[in-house]
Amino acid sequence: MSKNPKKKGTLWAVLTAVTAVLLIISIVAIPITNFFSTAINVALGAVTQKVVPDPDAKIYFWSNYDSEEDLVAFEKQLCRDIEGEGAALLVNRDNTLPLPEGTKFTPFSQSSFNLLYGGTGSGQVSADDAVSLKSALEESFGENTVNLDQWKFYATCGYARVNADTTGGNQAQYRINEVPWEKYTDALQSTWSDYGDVALVVLARSGGEGADLPSGLPELEEYMTDGDYLRLNRDELDMFEHLEQLKNEGVFKKIVVLLNSSNTLQLDFVDDYGIDAVLWIGDVGMTGINAVADILAGKINPSGRIVDTFLKDNHSSPAMQNFGAFPYTNGADYNVATAQNNTDPGINKCNRDYVVYAEGIYVGYRYYETRYEDFVLNQGNAGDYDYDSDVAFPFGFGLSYTDFAYSNFKVEDQGQTFQVEVDVTNTGAVDGKHTVQIYFQSPYTQYDIDNQVEKAAVELCGFDKKMIPAGETEHFTITVNKEDLTSYDHMNAKTYILDAGEYYFTVGKNAHDAVNNILMAKGADASRMSGAGDASLTYKWTLDALDSTTYAVSSKTGKPITNLFENADLNKYEGAQGQTVTYLTRSDWTGTFPQTVTLSITDQMWADGLTHEEAGRVAIVEKMKSQYYPDATMPAMGVSGSLTAGQFAEKAADDPDWDQLIAQIPYSEMTNVIYNGFHLTQPVPSIGLPGTNDENGPQGFTKSLVGGSSAMAYTSEDVMAATYNRELIENMGKCIGEDFLHATDGSGTVFSGIYGPGANIHRTPYSGRNFEYYSEDGWLAGQVAAVEVAAIQDRGVYVFTKHFALNDQEEGRYGISTWSNEQAIRELYLEGFEGSVKNGGGMGVMSSFNRIGVTWSGAHHGLMTGILRDEWGMTGAAITDCSVMANYMDYRMGVLAGQDLWDGYSSGMATLDGLDSDPAIVTAVQNAVKHITYSISHSHAMNVGNATVVLVTPAWQMALYILTGVLAVLTAGCAAMLVITRRKAKKNQ
């Protein structure tokens, strides 16, 4: 050590300066890191609460499994069973399938090696442990059944399907990347004859969050036919041409195709290229491919029935005429912007695009079968409609290895329900499961024409599935709710009506079969029909007078039902200022077939919801307050009390005690829980409500979005629905719930909420997230969702059925204006959610990114309160879709509309701050917190009982505080030493 005081002085001066700078940095870091604390906590998995459980806690939700191994084993078999009953056999020429044991396969396409197990995005599941096609075939057919050279070739050929990136991805990234035929060397080709029983072709198309599938991108024409991802590309066509030639030469005996996609390929090729069999398998999940192999081997008799209309021309549907994101023509006037992901510029505006559902109710089979009927009956200006050139396989289609015959079809009117009965005989030689599908037809009357009520030729209204041994007959009894026969009349009655006239019920093996039965009952000209019908399988029920009162009140809540979406209908929304849409009507098919709709922003549209200016948003908030909370008085808040959330675990939502509980919570705790719900809920210490973790579905528990792993990965939702087996769905729902029940993070915080299931519909085959949605049919979606949701919640996990609502595409998803009429909204797009909430008891939904008309869905009072609470009686919380940085998902508007929880952080968006003396806002905030508390208190998070919840300063934050303190001491110390040293130096001088 130097004895030189001058040097010492310099040392202390340097140390003082250094520590002072560090101190300043750490002091500045405190508020900055506090601002982003939720994000940092989530990223670090930091502990933010300490839950001291109640030693006398009642355990509400026990696992049904003795061990995790038992659960895993059951789940693997369950996934297999779902695929086994969901996969649909579409083509089976000359009974190609089933194949005998020992069959030798040569797999074709890079996707045979690289199967599609699920979609991408938040619902992505890990395929690390998934079963390969080769492994599955060997299990079902024996060792050495798969051409290993071919398998090795695909493993190393360097060709692989490319998905769009999950974050920041776009349509142009999709690639099929099939192996060009010339890559198959002579040496490889010489192995084929040894494995020539079957050329097994896998055609896979991936879909994912954030990017719809390209349906005609010019820049992709190099890679795809017409830039269309769902058509076979040149390399695939080459492959089929060569395979047909090789089959003719005897190298291959059969060509079997597996359609491994939830986005239906354009099936204009299945009658060509010598294809012998086609099996649709969707996305197969972790073990589903085992069941596919079992179907090929005949160990499972296929019983899946497709849940979409499979087309020969995917662009033929009216919905495709307005699919995508269309920019308002004058958007630049308003300085609009859009974002596809929340990392994109423009995320706080999201007001550039629109889409118009000009097809009305005519989506999927509702279009194809209805126009077909009108063509056959020569009505409705159906034109020279050629059903067979559009439709490859109708909705509900699926073959079996046996045949089934119907008899004794009966329908009995039982008041509010119909009892439908039919005998089904297995006329073949093997046992098989069969789904009875009941369809109805509602009369299309002059009243309907006058009041723009549209009617589909058939609608699915009931189903059941049973195993029927060969040669035996099973009796099916199916209850159909009369309520399901209603139509929504948005012009005159402005509620649900039951038309006067003749109704038909029928049992059909698919939707087309059903229409043909009804056509025969109507005495249609068979020469104009495609396929045959059986009039004996129909029943006619007549209603003498139009009923516009019985269904004008909610069967769940008793509250009146009337129009709530006039602001989403361009023909009714006065802000559209003369911009109208011609909806497709069956009274004039040709004259009203949709064209691309062009729209401009009007000043009123801007003021009503498209605005991104704070002043504009404030004006909307004020309008909402006066409209929805006109008489609000300041509620009690932050009241001292001893009630805890644990005491409310079994309380009904309408129990008046809730008000006392919620009144205990101070404003800051309420906004904290509302604001910061990114994959979790914040603890609310004032009522002992623990924070929880929420995670993604819907194929199963998955943390992929936050970089984590997934538990059991089930099939895509369409395969689930295609089982038509409620028992399987119920078992799956319970197992998904079990996976949540078994999961905890490092701090012991439970996972008690699932972002799923998805209940939007397949409006077109090109939506990126079709794998997360059940079907093109909203009613079927509702039936499946009801069972799944009830089962998940049975295990103590609250659901957020997503994406509520009209979020049936990914392009422009953030803030796109979605325009539709109320009949279509209610009869198609809300039905899946209605099933989840009304019939399944679903406690929550996830609102969608898009706008309904010009209003963000979470701020649409009609949607979030009118439908969810008043009509359906939802009791728990509605969360937003990911709201990070998305300022247009305004907290004030949301809570006033009925939105409860935001899947994001308050950073830069905390618009509820400072409003703690606003009666309307505080009341809305309390409502939101009550809904959140209801969901959590009715979940397995309450297994802690009347716990004490203590907020914990996370370790990183504590470290920062300590560091700051230490630096302060250090700076002071160094400064003191500097002074002392200088004084000494002076003294010495």
Added chain:
Amino acid sequence: MKLRKLLALVLAAVMLMGILVACGPTENTTTTGSNDTTKGTEAPASNKSYQLYGKYEEEGEFASMMNMAFLLDLNADGTAVCDRYSFGQYDASPADSNPSYTQSYLSGTWKEVEKDGVPCLQIKIAYVDEAGNESNNQTAYAYEVAGTYSFEMTFPVVPGMSYTRNVTMEGKENKTYATDDDFIAAYKIEFTAPENIGSFVDAENNGTAYLQADGTLLLYAGYDKFADGKWTKTEDAITISVGGEAVEVTMEGNKASFSYSRSLDGSNTVDYTFVCEDITAIAAPEVGEDTPYTASVDMGGNETTAELTLASDGTANLKVFTDIPCTYTQVGSVVILEAAGELEGYAAQIWPGVSHAYILNEDRSMVGVVNAYEAGDLVLILLDETNMKVCFPSYGMERDGFTYTLSEDGTALTVTAPSEEELGAFGQVWAGAGAEKWTIDGNTATKAE
């Protein structure tokens, strides 16, 4: 002395705390249902090691942050360590002190297995933060062809989130790059500014606006282009547009500057002020054959720029927000566009404010007109709903001031010429080749009988 010891102790504590900052507790989510169903057959332990590497590149506003190379060492002890080199930062300094080089960005284990009968390398890697939390776990299989192993590696752009990208990794047994510095040397790149004949600079925000000879303007933030536009120059003034919108250029003597606000995420922006100290040193842009014609178009009250590119095969591309593929015919100095492909028949509907006919000027500007007709030696150009221009291309003569009416079915054109005085010498041309009544067929006008 005691005080000094105490201070040393405190300093040590501070350093320790520094290490602890930003560390959270270990989070290991317990999930079920993901047990291996296709476990590879494990090969006997070997002392082999492999090294695989790959490069990820993408274009875009944040390319310099996204472009990375990875070096994956599969070590003989069974550990897998993957370094990341962000070569887009243009820093080729030694790895140990290179802020663009992250050692052990991903890590885990590897082993030789046989999966579905194919020998391969099973690689299990994840992002592991300082506290030991794992995220972005993946199990990948590298297969061998002719001694080279390859696989698709998913790497997190933002660790702990699904913001990921894929990179093809390939390599061989033993090390191709003996040291990290060798790897840097192999993947380093040098920044080359785009070709330019001058620039505007914002030194504070590290922004540069490059002026290219063909009139293109490129705006860069550091090494990344984030916007482009057009520029033109007269003797003493320079005009600039970015993204189709004109920006105001401020002049102070020969010094020119303009401001541009770059939106990063809709709510955060960077405000640039680009300055050129002496614009007289910059030559005016050349106009080349490939330079698109541009016009200001009215999109419902909003001015934006339409760009038209003509190809010699009769196809064209009109860009107004999006590309509209077209075919074109030329009538004198006017091109008449017809939407092609899927937009056939819809172009006018999609952009109602955009004309389908344009007068092309030599300076590559263009002016929207209603239509144009070949009329013998003349060209009749309908400028708007009333006014018309007549051109006599052989002599490069033209006159405004004509008015017209067009019949409802578009087949009969009635032209009213201006007074003789206004016509001047052009009156002789009009008297000889013009007429009041014309019959229209497509884009041909014939004198009506």
